[in-house]
Amino acid sequence: MTDLSATYDLAVVGGGNAAxxxxxxxxxxxxxxxxxxxxxxxxxxxNSRHTRNFRCMxxxxxxxxxxxxxxxEYIHDLMLVTKGKTDESLARLAIRSSEECLPWMKxxxxxxxxxxxxxxxxxxxxxxxxxxxxxxxxxxxxxAQDLGVTVLYDAQVRHVHRDGDRISHLEVDxxxxxxxxxARAFVLASGGFQADLDWLARAWGPAARNFLIRGTPYNRGxxxxxxxxxxxxxxxxxxxxxxxxxxxxxPQYDGxxxxxxxxxxxxxxxxxxxxxxxxxxxxxWPKRYAIWGRLVAAQPDQVGYALIDAKSIDLFMPSVFxxxxxxxxxxxAEQMGLDQQALRDTVDAFNxxxxxxxxxxxxxxxxxxxxxxxxxxxxxRPLDTPPFYGYQLRxxxxxxxxxxxxxxxxQVHTAEGPIRNLWAAGEIxxxxxxxxxxxxxxxxxxxxxxxxxxGKEAAAHVA
Amino acid sequence: MSLDxxxxxxxxxxxxxxxxxxxRYCEGFCAVFPAMTRQKSFADGDLTQLANLCHNCRGxxxxxxxxxxxxxxxxxxxxxxxxxxxSWERLSRPRALAQVFQTQGVxxxxxxxxxxAWFIWALAWLKPAGGAGFYAHLSHNLLVAVFMPVFxxxxxxxAASLRAYWREIGGGRVxxxxxxTALGQAARxxxxxxxHGEGCNFENGDRYTDRRRVFHQLxxxxxxxxxxxxxxxxxxxxxxxxxAPYGVLTPPKLLGLPGxxxxxxxxxxxxxxxxxxxxxxxxxxxxxxxxxxxLLLAAVALTGLALFAATGTGLVGALLALxxxxxxxxxxxxxxxxxxxxxxxxxxxxxxxxKPRPVSGGE
Numbered sequence: 001m002t003d004l005s006a007t008y009d010l011a012v013v014g015g016g017n018a019a020x021x022x023x024x025x026x027x028x029x030x031x032x033x034x035x036x037x038x039x040x041x042x043x044x045x046x047n048s049r050h051t052r053n054f055r056c057m058x059x060x061x062x063x064x065x066x067x068x069x070x071x072x073e074y075i076h077d078l079m080l081v082t083k084g085k086t087d088e089s090l091a092r093l094a095i096r097s098s099e100e101c102l103p104w105m106k107x108x109x110x111x112x113x114x115x116x117x118x119x120x121x122x123x124x125x126x127x128x129x130x131x132x133x134x135x136x137x138x139x140x141x142x143x144a145q146d147l148g149v150t151v152l153y154d155a156q157v158r159h160v161h162r163d164g165d166r167i168s169h170l171e172v173d174x175x176x177x178x179x180x181x182x183a184r185a186f187v188l189a190s191g192g193f194q195a196d197l198d199w200l201a202r203a204w205g206p207a208a209r210n211f212l213i214r215g216t217p218y219n220r221g222x223x224x225x226x227x228x229x230x231x232x233x234x235x236x237x238x239x240x241x242x243x244x245x246x247x248x249x250x251p252q253y254d255g256x257x258x259x260x261x262x263x264x265x266x267x268x269x270x271x272x273x274x275x276x277x278x279x280x281x282x283x284x285w286p287k288r289y290a291i292w293g294r295l296v297a298a299q300p301d302q303v304g305y306a307l308i309d310a311k312s313i314d315l316f317m318p319s320v321f322x323x324x325x326x327x328x329x330x331x332x333a334e335q336m337g338l339d340q341q342a343l344r345d346t347v348d349a350f351n352x353x354x355x356x357x358x359x360x361x362x363x364x365x366x367x368x369x370x371x372x373x374x375x376x377x378x379x380x381r382p383l384d385t386p387p388f389y390g391y392q393l394r395x396x397x398x399x400x401x402x403x404x405x406x407x408x409x410x411q412v413h414t415a416e417g418p419i420r421n422l423w424a425a426g427e428i429x430x431x432x433x434x435x436x437x438x439x440x441x442x443x444x445x446x447x448x449x450x451x452x453x454x455g456k457e458a459a460a461h462v463a
Numbered sequence: 464m465s466l467d468x469x470x471x472x473x474x475x476x477x478x479x480x481x482x483x484x485x486x487r488y489c490e491g492f493c494a495v496f497p498a499m500t501r502q503k504s505f506a507d508g509d510l511t512q513l514a515n516l517c518h519n520c521r522g523x524x525x526x527x528x529x530x531x532x533x534x535x536x537x538x539x540x541x542x543x544x545x546x547x548x549x550s551w552e553r554l555s556r557p558r559a560l561a562q563v564f565q566t567q568g569v570x571x572x573x574x575x576x577x578x579x580a581w582f583i584w585a586l587a588w589l590k591p592a593g594g595a596g597f598y599a600h601l602s603h604n605l606l607v608a609v610f611m612p613v614f615x616x617x618x619x620x621x622a623a624s625l626r627a628y629w630r631e632i633g634g635g636r637v638x639x640x641x642x643x644t645a646l647g648q649a650a651r652x653x654x655x656x657x658x659h660g661e662g663c664n665f666e667n668g669d670r671y672t673d674r675r676r677v678f679h680q681l682x683x684x685x686x687x688x689x690x691x692x693x694x695x696x697x698x699x700x701x702x703x704x705x706x707a708p709y710g711v712l713t714p715p716k717l718l719g720l721p722g723x724x725x726x727x728x729x730x731x732x733x734x735x736x737x738x739x740x741x742x743x744x745x746x747x748x749x750x751x752x753x754x755x756x757x758l759l760l761a762a763v764a765l766t767g768l769a770l771f772a773a774t775g776t777g778l779v780g781a782l783l784a785l786x787x788x789x790x791x792x793x794x795x796x797x798x799x800x801x802x803x804x805x806x807x808x809x810x811x812x813x814x815x816x817x818k819p820r821p822v823s824g825g826e
Contacts, residue, residue, distance in 0.1 A: 318481070
């Protein structure tokens, strides 16, 4: 049984990548560390469980990364997706530090592999974890255990007690029993609030109740809310979340990677009234998948329907649930709960607008429709070859943007100045850098870089 | 088929593999995951092949986001283990023997007792007039008359099983290059390396260890050395007219002694690992049969070494009965015990080597 009457040097709130990087770094510096993971052991690791790669700057080939990926190119990629909504000095700090993180990760048990099939475009910029994020989380827990770090599961922090410019203790429910946890320094790495549907509904509107949550059900933002209520500086748009269009049959929580659908560029996508609402062929899928969550969220009942014919069914990654299938459009409409005549009218109009030309699935082929109010500008082939297939699309929330503002030492601030013994890392502060959009693998970069900074600063504070 | 067999292991494996195939995070662990990316839907034969390609390293289980209590409830090592064992049972003739001996350790032990009783009887009543070494106890001709069919008939059964396997999985024409690739993978047990070379997750939770690979290779190479020792003795007998007993500095002893020691260490290690490993990540219903098979291999090696140590003493007769009985049971059960995994695994590796390299998907 863990002795909680003792005072730890450092209490880390959360049990994902950022928390573990902080705990390991501080323990290696000699601190006595306690990790408070809100989930049970089988679900430990927060959203890190669902990740798969780490975006890494490198000036020369660095196993498993090929070529080079310099700071300027990296920041340029970030600026494109955030449209400038970023703290550039923190972003550059994360990017520059990512290069030394890769060998550190290997030294602490993380194993990498060549790019996964279907993601070859990322072979230069992103290092893929062998076995994915859960394997990374397992490796870090083993490393932490070997360093003597204490880990408590089912440990949900309810309140971070602030006493002026210091944190004095935590109020924690451990296996539903209230406990006070004392420590000399604290790192908050407990994620965003995307699993709290009430909070999402307050921020986004009632439509959010139809959203699916792609990741852990344990990121309910309790600690984030508590800190904001106590005057901690915040960053990020409180009304926004990052969402992608996923299979509408996905579980409410924790569906993870397998619920993604890559069929949109080869589909026509309609809403529940059988109306198309956006150019499905705007750009290659890796550059467009992120906007479709928002597009579907804006439709009635927050639902969309991607329709494909036999010509295109093998052009994208397999889906976790088999598509609805029918030999006729009417049959497909019936199975999907759509109006048969309305769908027939939309498809006929679309097909009539298609033009002959060369179709090429992996590049922008310019095969565009003509004369439609909502055109399809690439891969515009008629939907005419049975059997027909359909997928229901719903918004799947990945993360929220609202977070704690930190400085380059990962320290948390209030209007009166820094809180002397409090640092934050990972999704809870990622809004400082990612104000909008998303860059594949960058969440793990922020978590690793700021987790290590927070662990180092906390250990120095208690030394 | 025993009552605790899942009703349709193939359907369950198909459900799980289709979820896996939409994720692909485990691609680097072993040959199974790249192989599955070749298709979107899986026929029964495809699943049989994937199941025999799987070495039960369990890396994918501990890395999986979708294990229970998640509603997808993935347990790929167990699902494929069940399909694999069922394929060995289904494709052997007669099936009933495989169903009994794959599952029941008691049946293996029972057969060993019967064989032992027979040899004790034979040694007592068929004792030859002359002969040296163990031929003083049992004549060479009788040994050959007993062991020729006991060795060859099971091989015929296995050959028929492999033919049926090849048909079921739709295997193509075998080229030398495929065979060499497969033998190279078996020789180094690459599919138990974890992809990073640190081994598998068999007995120590989510930590990687190389112990299973090491003990398995000690067993495999030890067995092959012992087999070579016996083969060399046969050649010396018939080609060189040089009958047993053989001295320490002859091929049968130079090969057999280290081989026997390796088998004993390998068997002890594999048995110990099996006791520590989580049975829920394998085909739990055949645990007893698998454990008895490991102990049978240990018995073969230990009695062989004891027989050598007892040379010239009064114990030779009794030890000879034990050794010959265990060897006989091992040979007889080749098609019907865990022993058959080696043949199927090699066939699966050859079939995989003969397929086009998996190409990347279309994200």
